Amino acid sequence: MATTVAAPPSRAATLKYEKGIWSWLTTTDHKKIGQLYLYTALAWFLVGGIEALIIRTQLYGPNGRLVSADTYNQLFTMHGTTMIFMAIMPLSAAFFNFLIPLQIGARDVAFPRLNAFSYWIFLCGSLFINASWLIHKAPDGGWFSYAPLSTRTFNPGLNMDFWVIGIQILGVSTLAAGFNFITTIINMRAPGMHFMRMPVFTWAAFVTQFQIILAFPILTVAVVFLLFDRFFGTQFYEPAAGADPLLWQHLFWLFGHPEVYILILPAFGLVSEVLPTFSRKPLFGYPVMVYSLILIAFLGFGVWAHHMFAVGMGPIADSVFSVTTMLIAIPTGVKIFNWLGTMWGGSLRFTTAMLFAIGLVCLFTIGGISGVMHASPPADLQQTDSYFVVAHFHYVLFGGSMMGLFAGVYYYFPKVTGRIMNETLGKWHFWLMFIGMNLTFFPMHFAGLDGMPRRIWSYDANQGWTNDNHVSTIGAYILFVGMLIFVYNMWRSRRSGTRVGNNPWDAPTVEWSTPSPPPPYNYAKIPQITSRYPMWTREGPHSISAAYPVGAPAEAPEPTAEELHIPMPTPTLKPLLASLALTLAFIGLIWHKQVPIIILGLALFAVVLLSWVLTPLEPEH
């Protein structure tokens, strides 16, 4: 059967797909796609960071004139859009891709080619939306693009066209990935990997995917309405034609609040992996951690209007959304306490990954407290749309999501590359970021309470905001230096970091049983799972006093998939081609509605798709 391979591919042909740029363009390997996500997202994180630095430089002193008001509006819109849709979400996606199959003991995701398509369409969408900078017409409606400000009537330029189409393309990527991961987690778990034995990161990813497939269609609908308004003259968001001026806000936040949890839950998952390993204790209250994830995701759909306490919904709606918002603080608080419980009584090792995980616990708490302050509508009327809110969501997204994601990068880097990241540079990175982040964002609480509105381009010296802004800007530069150290560390460690064995941290979960980096097929033999922590004994971790990295790298190369007779997906260019064709159609749309280009793009997309579905995933036997 599987032993009678019809015609083994020539060595040259195989090599072509294994090495060099071609191997990346044609890959369907979830680990390679995960790395593509990782490096692309980090690149956009740098771009978004540079945008933030320009913003902070503009605001350093009163009446700054570094950029024009118009450019400033483009900068903060693109800073938010970039960080949310092109940095944090794809960074999470990098971990979903790399980790989910490994953590559940599978060989790949359920739909490897769809997975590649998700990445390529994300890359196309992010390049598309940023191409607007080339003509200095970047989106300028704020990352939440409130209608009617985002309609043709009030924003006739190309700016919002780029945003509307770009977000639509990025949504395709996220949704395709969401269905892929749900199918993977439900169907492809190794024998014995019951749901309540799954690593908490995979649980967080699983819950997040449900949020994605429920929330992103709402965004898609909202944006399709706006796209039709802008391109085909419909009037969904034209109050002059009788449209409800709040329709966009309700649709957007009905997506937008679950989105907040889409951004934070994967980081929660990563921290729930890192803390037990370096506390050398199991996660405290595993079932409660899982239930609280589910509860947060569920309640996350019932709190959207707390972004809208100022729009005048009336006392009943205000009260209801106030109470639901407070409710969501309960499962979130439980997570914080359970993480503290995990560390309590442990033997804590302050590796860089651990420091970032502790950073999340420390900083997310601050964001959570200010979040509860916003849940009280009368108080929120003073805080919303002021710098207090800016402080709040940066504590949640930077102090929460990014800290957790950095913890994940340091923790899983050895698994991805077979090398460990430099710990000295890592600690410099952590402390510069931790200090820089607090210097940047904590003074914003004061600026907000002192009445500084959000999104203002400049301010007068006599308003009492100057000192806070000085400190914020200095903090932002410190933060950026930390980020540069991280980039250097990553580049250096990839080339010359210490080589490691399967399980350098003496971690408990099953992905640490494969070689680092794992072979294309992940597991030579699908593992049989018997507990939540298969790499630990009942008594806990094995080598309590050993220094990291534990174990030595393997001497002999791993056997190839052919040698083990494991069928692997054929490398294919079709996902990339399909993404390019679809993007071409969207380029036709933004380019003065060039119908022939739209049709050409869609036709090419259809042809590639047809040839894709007619080609089997794996070579015929």
Place this chain on the structure above:
Amino acid sequence: MTVSHHPRRPLRIAVTLVLALALVACSGYPNTTIGAHSDVGREIDSLTYLLLILGGIVFVFVEGLLVYILIKFRERPGDTTPAQTHGNTTLEVTWTMLPAVILAIIAVPSVRTIFRTQAKAVPNALQVDVVGHQWWWEFRYPQYKVITANELYLPVGRTVNFSLRTDDVIHSFWIPQMSGKRDVVHKDRPNYMWFTPESSFVWNGACAEYCGASHSNMRFKVFTVPPAQFATWIKHQQQGPVFPAAAAAATAADTSKGAAATAAVAAAAPADTATGTWPRDKLPSWTIPETPVPANVTVAATSGDATRGAQLFKTGACIGCHTIQGVSPGIIGPNLTHVGSRTTIAGALYPNDIEHLRLWIKDARAMKPGSIMPPMGKGLPETMGTFTDQQIADLAAYISSLK
């Protein structure tokens, strides 16, 4: 029993401390949201204090516990494998219930305040219709038939009920020292907000919802004045423009308005005591805008003639957008009937003086990004007017004379 005698003493001490801090903060922070000067503002304050105190307790507890854990349980040489605890039901139930109790303590007063502050305003409240425009504020006093822009006068001690509308995009009306903000959503969907100013002063206001190119430049001033001064001010605002030429202009306009304008001229006495406006020399420093003039906008510093300016206004494009009672009916831009009595122009972006008026008339769009008012100076790109610098000086002289 002695305990029950002063049950709330610790809370009161804490609140006093916070208040003291707030007062200290007040001195250098003219727009602080802490320590508000209206009835609704104080209700919001007391909630904010509660939130700050409870939040502070949670912060100290959680971060303190974290630091304790990090020190106490850090790895030491010779550590053995820690006890492999998997959870503790009692503890987990406790730390589920405890936040729930704290949240209930916040939720009850929050909901009560929501209903109290969103109830209908008292019937004898001063009615002010606020219209948000890109990027300036129109204030109408329907009970007194007065329309003004960017500077709001309110009597101390009388509840003011705002009705908030807009013809363009969503704005948000915010006077940090008075009360929370309220969005200005649409002309057919008015929002309401009320409060009662409790002390007489000048306050900054701003648009808090991003509304396009000049969102940062959509500011306004609020003057809370004693009731008698408010009565004087509103009486003055009801009259026509205070300019002799207005009478001549009025004869050409419709007769009823003309009559009012003539009466106004007779009563004219542009002193602060007569107009009820806040004396310019008593303005706190932080209510005077400091926006630098863009380097590319310059105008000759010639002295202008107000009478010639009045003629230019009538015959120029100005009348298409601006109302001057008895002179012109335009409604696109701010009502200029008493523009000379205001302390700022252009959405409180520049001080209202001859110099800034000239620059503004010459090239409003360069002075304020995205401004709907086109440049009026001769030879400028996109210009709507053909005014020379001399003519601009005349216009500025006329406009600033409209006290």
